[in-house]
Amino acid sequence: MGKPEIAKLGHVAIVTSDLEKSLWFFREVIGLEETDEVDGVHYLRAWGDFQHHTLSLEQGESGYLKHIGWRTKNKEDVQQFKQLLEEEGVDVTYLPKGATPGIGEAIRFKLPSLHTFELYYDVERPPVAEHRRSVLKNQTYKSWAKGVSPRRFDHVNIHTSTEVDQTYDFLLEKLGFKLREYLVNEEGNTIAGWMSVTPLVHDVAVLSKPNLPTPARLHHISYWSDDTQDILRAADILKENGIQFIGPGKHGISQAMYLYVMDPGSGCRVELFTGGYLIFEPDWEPVKWTMEERSLGNTYWGDSVQDKELNNITIEAK
Amino acid sequence: MGKPEIAKLGHVAIVTSDLEKSLWFFREVIGLEETDEVDGVHYLRAWGDFQHHTLSLEQGESGYLKHIGWRTKNKEDVQQFKQLLEEEGVDVTYLPKGATPGIGEAIRFKLPSLHTFELYYDVERPPVAEHRRSVLKNQTYKSWAKGVSPRRFDHVNIHTSTEVDQTYDFLLEKLGFKLREYLVNEEGNTIAGWMSVTPLVHDVAVLSKPNLPTPARLHHISYWSDDTQDILRAADILKENGIQFIGPGKHGISQAMYLYVMDPGSGCRVELFTGGYLIFEPDWEPVKWTMEERSLGNTYWGDSVQDKELNNITIEAK
Amino acid sequence: MGKPEIAKLGHVAIVTSDLEKSLWFFREVIGLEETDEVDGVHYLRAWGDFQHHTLSLEQGESGYLKHIGWRTKNKEDVQQFKQLLEEEGVDVTYLPKGATPGIGEAIRFKLPSLHTFELYYDVERPPVAEHRRSVLKNQTYKSWAKGVSPRRFDHVNIHTSTEVDQTYDFLLEKLGFKLREYLVNEEGNTIAGWMSVTPLVHDVAVLSKPNLPTPARLHHISYWSDDTQDILRAADILKENGIQFIGPGKHGISQAMYLYVMDPGSGCRVELFTGGYLIFEPDWEPVKWTMEERSLGNTYWGDSVQDKELNNITIEAK
Amino acid sequence: MGKPEIAKLGHVAIVTSDLEKSLWFFREVIGLEETDEVDGVHYLRAWGDFQHHTLSLEQGESGYLKHIGWRTKNKEDVQQFKQLLEEEGVDVTYLPKGATPGIGEAIRFKLPSLHTFELYYDVERPPVAEHRRSVLKNQTYKSWAKGVSPRRFDHVNIHTSTEVDQTYDFLLEKLGFKLREYLVNEEGNTIAGWMSVTPLVHDVAVLSKPNLPTPARLHHISYWSDDTQDILRAADILKENGIQFIGPGKHGISQAMYLYVMDPGSGCRVELFTGGYLIFEPDWEPVKWTMEERSLGNTYWGDSVQDKELNNITIEAK
Structure with missing residues (x-):
């Protein structure tokens, strides 16, 4: 059995002191799509992103980064990373499936730089409403709907x-x-x-x-x-x-x-x-x-x- | 020890019935750079290609594809692929380093489709002449010198x-x-x-x-x-x-x-x-x-x- | 006094058998702006058009072109063209200011091809609502609001x-x-x-x-x-x-x-x-x-x- | 008879203290085409320019602008401008056809700003060598031959x-x-x-x-x-x-x-x-x-x- 591996950057979780303004900025100006809203947290992604969300926004006292999420290459990599990191003395938090909407079981830990990373494998791919779904089978949403309209995170x-x-x-x-x-x-x-x-x-x-x-x-x-x-x-x-x-x-x-x-x-x-x-x-x-x-x-x-x-x-x- | 892996597409070796015309097309119209000429074979690449060549051209009776070259992920993958393929009954030819300019030891074999693949790990990165070298440390040649001028294979x-x-x-x-x-x-x-x-x-x-x-x-x-x-x-x-x-x-x-x-x-x-x-x-x-x-x-x-x-x-x- | 002159193409007047669909197409897909609606006629223009409208749309039995409008170089050219054309035996209709919203006194006549041309000099430049007005003094609307968003007619x-x-x-x-x-x-x-x-x-x-x-x-x-x-x-x-x-x-x-x-x-x-x-x-x-x-x-x-x-x-x- | 009119900007005449470097810059880097060289003056234009030249370059002690050339709307405008300007007390120099290669009879005078303007109507349109001529009947040279390759002055x-x-x-x-x-x-x-x-x-x-x-x-x-x-x-x-x-x-x-x-x-x-x-x-x-x-x-x-x-x-x- 090889070493666990990270496949790709997944998402960032951002807290904002002005949620309304942030939603306007990311939805209307940047042109991201909103997948879901759960407990006041808004889940967004670009038209070419394939997973549940690549950005979450929620109201707080000040603007800050909660964590940076990454997908692993294999499902078992999450547990393997947990074990490997704990062996190295890293403090690892385990999150069961559903702790974050759209994301399976996950672990969180701090880099020496004190930034929090989250690792997970399972992601949901929520269906897109008919009128926003791309006519292309390999593309999530219709492109160019609003604002800058970037392709992906x-x-x-x-x-x-x-x-x-x-x-x-x-x-x-x-x-x-x-x-x-x-x-x-x-x-x-x-x-x-x-x-x-x-x-x-x-x-x-x-x-x-x-x-x-x-x-x-x-x-x-x-x-x-x-x-x-x-x-x-x-x-x-x-x-x-x-x-x-x-x-x-x-x-x-x-x-x-x-x-x-x-x-x-x-x-x-x-x-x-x-x-x-x-x-x-x-x-x-x-x-x-x-x-x-x-x-x-x-x-x-x-x-x-x-x-x-x-x-x-x-x-x-x- | 894991399975051997291919890292990337490397190059194609093309025979042409009109070498002069092909060189005009690829060098002047497409705008590829010529790395080397050895024994009548011309080695070309784009301004953003990093290895010795991504295309070779040589004179022949008719135009045809000799083989498609691929770089492996690790040096030992070449021998491992040889062993693995031979165990499967595939006919594998071994080429020592230097059999092809700019390329280390390699193996060749045919797909069931009868196309020839070549696998190798080592590649040379010949220095670029001063007047054609990019001012960017992460780019091989100055871009936009001639013709279409694509970035890479x-x-x-x-x-x-x-x-x-x-x-x-x-x-x-x-x-x-x-x-x-x-x-x-x-x-x-x-x-x-x-x-x-x-x-x-x-x-x-x-x-x-x-x-x-x-x-x-x-x-x-x-x-x-x-x-x-x-x-x-x-x-x-x-x-x-x-x-x-x-x-x-x-x-x-x-x-x-x-x-x-x-x-x-x-x-x-x-x-x-x-x-x-x-x-x-x-x-x-x-x-x-x-x-x-x-x-x-x-x-x-x-x-x-x-x-x-x-x-x-x-x-x-x- | 020199010959009267046409300065530029002004607008086209289109009748549509499905006004709702046409408005969706021109406003949402092409991304034109609506200046005005008078008596069921919708007046549209692009974000970089400078006069009242460059396209009008109205409901009819079938889709057809009513006329093509042109601005003259000088105010007096309208009357001069009228005189000149009538001297040539062309049937000219005079329209007083306001016959078409946003357009001053005008004349209409048919080309030998039987297409109707309209000539006028005076145009209105209606102010643009604050939230749609460009931050540039030489541009009518904010660009890139919706759809294709062309600059001008x-x-x-x-x-x-x-x-x-x-x-x-x-x-x-x-x-x-x-x-x-x-x-x-x-x-x-x-x-x-x-x-x-x-x-x-x-x-x-x-x-x-x-x-x-x-x-x-x-x-x-x-x-x-x-x-x-x-x-x-x-x-x-x-x-x-x-x-x-x-x-x-x-x-x-x-x-x-x-x-x-x-x-x-x-x-x-x-x-x-x-x-x-x-x-x-x-x-x-x-x-x-x-x-x-x-x-x-x-x-x-x-x-x-x-x-x-x-x-x-x-x-x-x- | 109406007032004389200028139709368009024609060319600039530049003196350079390093002709070789200027020719390298304008021909190789900017990518202009050279129409002619007469008495050490090089005549250049872009691939989409229609007249003999839009830039001339010649060696001098220092770099400076000799004059800015403009085409008039009609042939007789040149003489009319001469007369009109002289009546206003402007010092006008007359240049017969051929004083500048590719340009017909011309007049020169200084603006109050002390910049020299040249006015002319006649221009030559020298044929382009076969291998550089565009396949398009409405375009002078093949585009994209070298360097930046702009369309026109x-x-x-x-x-x-x-x-x-x-x-x-x-x-x-x-x-x-x-x-x-x-x-x-x-x-x-x-x-x-x-x-x-x-x-x-x-x-x-x-x-x-x-x-x-x-x-x-x-x-x-x-x-x-x-x-x-x-x-x-x-x-x-x-x-x-x-x-x-x-x-x-x-x-x-x-x-x-x-x-x-x-x-x-x-x-x-x-x-x-x-x-x-x-x-x-x-x-x-x-x-x-x-x-x-x-x-x-x-x-x-x-x-x-x-x-x-x-x-x-x-x-x-x-």
Whole structure:
């Protein structure tokens, strides 16, 4: 029996201090579909997402990230991860099937960075109402119904003020992520790592930031669109809605096009994302970026991410 | 020790009856880069391909496919596949390192469909000349140098007049491919299958065609571009070069945009390809298309693939 | 005092046998904005149109074109055209200001092709409701609110079974249009002409068709989008709404990209249109296309317009 | 006999201190075609330009603009403009046919801003070599041969430290331009005006800048591409060639997408341009922008033009 494996990023659970505003932002402006509402928690996904939800939103005192959910490759991986992590002294919480709507039995634990990960295998695929169902058998909803209308959930970007190497080790050694690209500071320490369990350049990026308000922060979640033109159209839509953003631009790291916009309810930043490359090579040599190359890595061209006040805002990860 | 695994599609080896014309087509019109020429064989790749070559071209009496190459996940997988296949009675040829420039030790064998597959792990990554090297550390060549300029090699589509179920079994059971989408005829038999070892909807498609000139045929190889606009620009380029094509259009199956154009030297068709979806779900239920839905599956919109004389031409796979 | 001049295409007045369906099609699927409803007539325009309306829709027994409206360059041109046309024996009807909501005093007359033209100068520019008004001072509505969301009204295409040379002469000699491109049959007769008063390749195309149900027909009206990607996105939207169309493709004539879709209420075809070239040269030599070149002129690439049953349907022009 | 009229922007004549570098930039990177070389002056145009050249380049001590050429509507307009301007006390130089290759008889004079305008009617349309000629009868060259490959020449942007109102008056009153959009400072003075003789928002923009090295300066010339994706592709091409630029972004004024890049030989800035709107309304009310709205007018979204050192560099207009 092999090591348990993570198959893919599943969802994020976000708490917002203004649920109504967040729902407007994610449903009307970003254009996500609502699958379900249970006990005041709203479950959303993009038109091309295949599982029950990729984002949940609920009202709270402040905006923060509850946890990041991941699907395992096999059903038994959930229990195997539980055992393996507990053997390593990690505190693991078990959630029976149905603890979260649409999700089977799950475990939760904290990374050394203090962000909470959730692992599960079983997901529900609720049927879509006739008038919203795609005419394509391999697509969940009709596309282009409202707002930006991205295809699918893509990745998360988290910041930590803890000793970041422990988190890289944890992700690479315990959870099976592969390092794809990384940034080293003048002392030769890795201060940013882009990691994935899929051929995407990253399912998760972890950045070391010494001066955070709390040790674990969420910088952004990301939804994918198919074409660069979709990102430019998003810029028009956001301007017409009076919403500030950074971008559009193109990253050197990942080669993907970006636009960063913040949910005015929760403060959760969303990266609208397209392009970039896929890593199918089994012996991929992680790409190293130095501080001198950082600017090119962040912004190959376009509206720069760096030196923007707006770019420094993050929300707490509890 | 687990089962050996294939990581990705590697390359195709094509023989052409007019090498000069094929080189013009692939280098000037499609815009591939030439890595090397050894003993009259030309090794080409796209600007975003990471290994030595994804296409080889050499002069012959007629145009045909020699073999389709695949990289394994681990170095030892090559020997393990050899052992496993021989135990199953498959005739396996061993090629030492260097038998093909840029490729390490390899094995070759025929599918039940009579197409030759080659498996290897080691690849060379020859350095790129200064003036053609990308300023991006994660990209091989400068993009957009000539012609269509696709990013990377994507998939192959093969036809067979042999009993196709044997080939599906072989690919799924012996080689670890996953069935992603498939077409069944009125009798309930699968006559087309889209399969992958990656999250792409297909690395290879295998179609059952009863009346082929020879039992094993190549319908097309495919190169990927990032944006739909790149495919439309390709249409302009091809028209200006007096080259016929089918498309542009959008498949229902895979949801990808296509344009099919034939190398005037070898007769090898190239599908210029973008968009579509990725399958990260570990429990993907293969999508079934019936003969009634076939037309939608082939062409969701655009210039139809079906009923085009040009679409029936294939080249031999030896 | 110089000759009176037409400045631009203004609007079309369409009668539909199913107003509800037509309103759904033009408002929800195409994504036009409704300016006003007066006496059961609905006045619509695109987000980038500057005058009161570019399309009117009203219930009738059958779908047909009432008239095509044009703005003159100067206020006095309306009266001058009246005088000039009457001197030529043309039957001219005068309409006082307000006969049509949003439009000042106007004249109406029939071309030799029996299509009705309306000329006027004064237009109203009704203010847009706050929540729909663009944040840009030079744009009428927020863009991308619903459906295809084209920018502006572009051109009309009319068919006639009358002697077409008389209509070409009328348009060129009496109304000041310039011939930009034209198609000649084997006998050397012009059977299609693309004409404009602006630098667009055509504001109006007139085609000779011997076997029409009635002598004057409307083939299509056209709305412009800025990018080719907008046309591909439109194809997705139409498929998801279960609406048939021809295209996308690119014309040789005009070099513009097209997609033809029919309003299911009125039968009025809409060409979604982008790209192409502008003619600023004052001594433009009309581009002649022969029957041999016709196919290239109609469809440079993409889903062909020719040989499509759907393409032969036209609605009456009364 | 009516007033003489200008039909369109024709060309700019640029002197460069490094001809080889400028030719590399305009031919290889921008991708213009060379029509002719006479006496060391190189004549260039885009694949969709219809006249002999839209740019000339020649070696000099320093980079500067010689003149901006415009085509008149009629042949006799050249002499009429000469007479009209001389009556107003403007110093007019007459150039016989052939003084400039490809251009008929012409006149030159200085605007109050001290920029030199040239007016002419006759132009040559040299045949294009077979292998570069488009398969389309309405297009000059095959598109997409090299580099950015824009379609056509679009507009010029000039700066002056002279009293700018005199130049606005001159352009509007004497030359027949129409004011389309303008920027006023806190004192209510117009300090930037976008003007055209065509439905383009501007053929020329004139900006008042008090502190220029010399009174008349060229800020940029502009070439048009059809799609936003072409501008993003241009950004890739420029980065790979190690050339700095500002953008991509979208202007509020004109609604067009931009990217500004400087010819490393002459210092002449080129704006790569697409999108935006056309003005067909005969009674267009010029759009007024205040200093408060200036930032939105300059950059609706994207990499900002303002506060960029690079954006302040201009070259002399002699």
